[in-house]
Amino acid sequence: MAFHIDKLEKRWIYMVAGIVVMAWGIQIYYAAQGWHPPSNVEVIDSAQLHLASGVGGDEFSEQNIGIKRDENGMLVVTMVAARYGFYPQEITLPQGEPFKMRIASFDVLHGIYIPLTNLNLMLVPGYVSEVTTTVNTLGDYPMLCHDFCGMGHAYMFGNVKIVPADEYKL
Amino acid sequence: MPICSGTSKSFLPTNTNYDLSEGTYLLTMSMTDTGTQAPAYVKHAKWLGLSNMWVGFGAFALAIPMGLYQVAERSNLFPAAESRELYYTSVTTHGVLMAYVLTTFFIMGFGYFSALHSLKQDVWSPLFSWTGFVIALVGTVMAAVPLLLGEASVMYTFYPPEMAVTPFYIGAALLFVGSWFWCVDMVIGMMQWRRANPGMAVPLVMFGTTMNALLWLWTSMGATLEVLIQILPLKFGWVDTIDPGLARTFFSWTLHAIVYFWLLPAYIAMYSIMPRESGGKLFSDELARVAFVMLFIFSVPIGFHHLYMDPQQAAGWKLLHMFGTFMVAVPTFITGFTILATLEVSGRLRGGKGLFGWIAKLRWNNPMTLATILSMMMLTAGGFGGVINASYSMNALIHNTQWITGHFHLIFGGTSVIMYFAVAYWAWPRITGRKLASRRMALWQLWLWFWGMIVTTMPWHVLGLLGQPRRVDTLPYSDELNAIWNPYEVVMFAGAVMLTLSAIMFIVVLVRSHFSERLQQPPEVVFGTAIHQPLRVPKLLNSLALWNWAMLVYMLASYGYPLLQFVFLGTPQTIPFGFGE
Incomplete structure (x- = not known):
């Protein structure tokens, strides 16, 4: 039942997590400066x-x-x-x-x-x-x-x- | 047993001698189909596989000239080809045939073929499976007729209030219904096998296929609700008006995850067929399962990045979907790693040395291996573009421009469909018992498809950045813009010609493979194994129930309120336009 994971794979997953967090961070940074897509929900x-x-x-x-x-x-x-x-x-x-x-x-x-x-x-x-x-x-x-x-x-x-x-x- | 049990200190376990000849693979290797009477599942795998895949590839053959025509028409390079009616008919028909018909039927055919062979177990009811096939086929024909007559030029995304004639919607719905029969077959097949083999790991190819079936059940629900709740009542005259904002929200539910429905079979082939075809072993079976689960969970509840520029959804919900959209990068990067590592394992087993020496030793003359390499390259380029599309604020630069056309042709037409070709080249001799007509031509075909895609889509990306919209039959906006766009138009036309030639070669190889030399001993249908082939895996990577519940919760969180808001938003309804109105 063991879940086998290689050391290289682990390292790679940390890197990928870093990439995703960085992408999120950039998005949040610009959103916080008011860069929102048009979304006024007005009928x-x-x-x-x-x-x-x-x-x-x-x-x-x-x-x-x-x-x-x-x-x-x-x-x-x-x-x-x-x-x-x-x-x-x-x-x-x-x-x-x-x-x-x-x-x-x-x-x-x-x-x-x-x-x-x-x-x-x-x-x-x-x-x-x-x-x-x-x-x-x-x-x-x-x-x-x-x-x-x-x-x-x-x-x-x-x-x-x-x-x-x-x-x-x- | 030549299965490695080595501690993975080094990249490649060196304490084991691999015997890569036939008949030494654990688990999937025990069985030979030839000789005695073939079991019933072999017959059903053959005919369900062949029928479904040929309908898919037939649709592909029909759709290809329409792609070439669109490129010629919109480029303004060929005045004789100008016709906006034909152009929009072609856009819609090309989209429907490629995105719904080729994909659905190929996926069903490949799914039946690999499920039945990997489980060595028949469908629970052949009548049920064939009923699904017939319903999907009838639906396809019913939708294709108005499409070809130009009475359903509403784009494959059929955005109301533009309306097509009624049979188009009923046909599309029947295609969906037929595909659900296949989904049920896959889920039941996996459950039956698990009952018969308690505690054993479901073969990876089957786990991925069933995940895709489940994904499609969830995915197809958005467009189905749109058709059932909004479009058909309108077409039947029960209501007079429609809310296009709600329709777009429903469709966004389908629109992104459908891409993963198309892409997953490509990954499944890379994970389960390529390792053996390339002469090696899969780097990790467990992480492949993790990737399938993550692709399932993170591909459906994130459709709002298709609505970033829309007015009917609020910014907060778009931001939420952005987070989920970027999560899809995780299983994609895991897949990229595992597949490249698998290729490296193969290259080194074949004597490759040094940092890059293994690349030269890869089986470049094996269609499945070659297609995987080319597919991965297109995924890299297309994925980069996808990051821009998924960006909460950058999306405004490219939304509905030719960039988008470039992006999805790289990911779908490139990454996914090139693997469909490779699967066909792999499966045909195993189905027909005849030699692949020309491996040489198959290899040329794959290369030509790859370069055709690059030459077509790179100009499209540039044109998008230079402000050219997609889906327009002519470019009347300004002479200055045309002056900078025109050189790219010429290049994209060259690419489209390459793609058309490649498609013709593909069909020629497949047809000829039905008449080629009969093989004394047809190759067996066996799937690759991993370096550490697990006999058992954690329960979460062997079953669907928990992930199904997780999806329900995530979907409620991300689509619950955005759909509910239409109840109290009080949007004034819109009058439909178009065919039959």
Whole structure:
């Protein structure tokens, strides 16, 4: 009934345990600094984004989408994703300044991703997706849908222009 | 008895002379099938094994051209190939055939073959086993028809509210139901053997296979609940709306552990077939069992790393699943160690000297040994990528990019499927009693598959880091991005051509092996033994019950509240879109 384990195996297992603890440690370290994936668990009526009476209100109605500053001065981008586009279709943001993106799907599953950045969200109908991030490099980026949403999926993208902070006007 | 009892002071016990010729292995060696009338289990192992594996490899053959087509279509290199309908049909069908049909049928076939031979015991009811096979086959055909007609282009992850036609879901469900018959067969087989051999260690190959059966029962439950509770009521018109957040949570339960369902047979082959094929002995039997148990426990309750970017689950739960996800590294590293040590043992027994001299002495001309080496290399590369995917914050850099496609092709198409090939090369002469048509071609095929995978997936990883999304039929985003993406598109196309050629070679070798020269004395079905082959192992490494309970507790802890929250979250429901809506 003896459980045979080689000395080499034991050493290896200690090393593996060390690797796992180190990986955990790195994760905890960054999580403690506020690097969380988007996880706001906030519901909304995707079929009634335009109505104030729907669950979640009319934050995503046509007159309310776009870029604003909230009471703390934080830039807030409010967007709608619908087959096959993002609305507003084009946004301009300042380089190096954090902004909060709040976005809801109007119909099916979508995603939004800005290549070469860490802005990456799943858009699930019935839920509001939110993330706060910063883009540090100037330029024009597509913001594209990265989850299959129908035959026009590949053509679902908008544009983001990142401009120097001192030239930025809201 | 040439079984080593040496104290393991040195790496290799030197006080024993190994006799590596046939007929000297303890336990599994006592029996010869030839000569007298073959027992019933041999017949059932042959036909259950052959039927199941051929359905799997048939699906593989069908899915391969669709892979090549996708690469050609999305690269924008071949204007004549452009068709988004065909592209998304191909993505879904390639995914379903490879991920559900090839895997499930191969695993069932290999499972029956190795279970019956290692236990030397028949299935408890051949009718039951064949019923499972027929149900799974009917389900496969039922799902394949709408897939090929383009009426189920919802990805193999079938995320609602996109909808396919009803037969697709019923067919997929039947495939699952059929596979559960196999799971029951494996669990019953192990229980019967233990009753007949009280206190004895279940053969390692059977322990791993049964663990995988149990894993699949747990794993398949998430998608099954999604289909039963959400999708079918919608398709039958009992309800009008659906909560995609709940559906994604259910599917995440299946989505990660299914990968281990596919991978475990590869490990099982490395642990139980490779040692003997490479001319050596398994470094440790007990640690292999520990690895199987850990892979079982830590692969299911961790599906949230597929939902890191999702809005419907809270950060704390994602963090919890991250801890479990990294735990999977432990059995993976143990497996890596044991397999490499086993290879080293083989190399040294064959006269290899020095720190690296044993590598040259390995049986590179043995398909199982070669496939193990190549598989381990792809596991190393793919596992590194997996660490990024599993990272709580780094995931945002690569989620749903082409990086992911690269990652799972390395782990599944590479690490797992190359071992499926090797198992087929090993099993076919033992099933058909005929010579493997061409070992030379088999070896070339494995090498070509390996290099094809490397050449295809490395550009994909880079493209993902350069921001290219997965599952898009064209790349209309910006000229600047296309300018940096295009060179990699060309390379990946070359890789896909290599993979296609390799797949054709595989099918050719298998088909020809049904018509090749009949062997006077077909090779026996015997599994490798360990340096310290245990006759008995601790009870925890010989039974399933405790681990089953442990899984229940862990699942309740990690999926209990995240599923329960949908009862009181009050999510406004979503209207379905798509086929039949």
